[in-house]
Amino acid sequence: MALKRMDNVGIVVEDLGGAIAFFAELGLTLEGRATVEGEWAGRVTGLRNQQVEIAMMSTPDGHSRLELSRFLTPPVVADHRTAPVNALGYLRVMFAVDDLDDTLERLRPHGAQLVGELVDYQGIYRLCYIRGPEGLLIGLAQEVT
Structure with missing residues (x-):
């Protein structure tokens, strides 16, 4: 079986509305917003009893998507936003x-x-x-x- 595509990049934010406005101004289109919760969601992420507001945005060519997430529960546990560009892990x-x-x-x-x-x-x-x-x-x- 071959890889088909990269589906999306996920970014966790505190202000979902502000992030949507920023990326819309950049040129992405809001596909939709929803709240994801329930036992099935917690099984996927390992965060039992999670409740997350998400917004899916797509690029003008329709090939790439950005998933913005705001965790209601459980609370965010780490903040990597001030890491310099030579930090390990996901960068930008x-x-x-x-x-x-x-x-x-x-x-x-x-x-x-x-x-x-x-x-x-x-x-x-x-x-x-x-x-x-x-x-x-x-x-x-x-x-x-």
């Missing part, structure tokens, strides 16, 4: 955009801040890392034509 999500300057301008009112600098990579890409809602690390790339 990278999005390709058509206009990096415009994207940054639109995301600033939603709390986006540059981590370092906007750089040119060998005349192929303009790249930057930003901290988005709740300090999430997000990469942005614009192909240079």
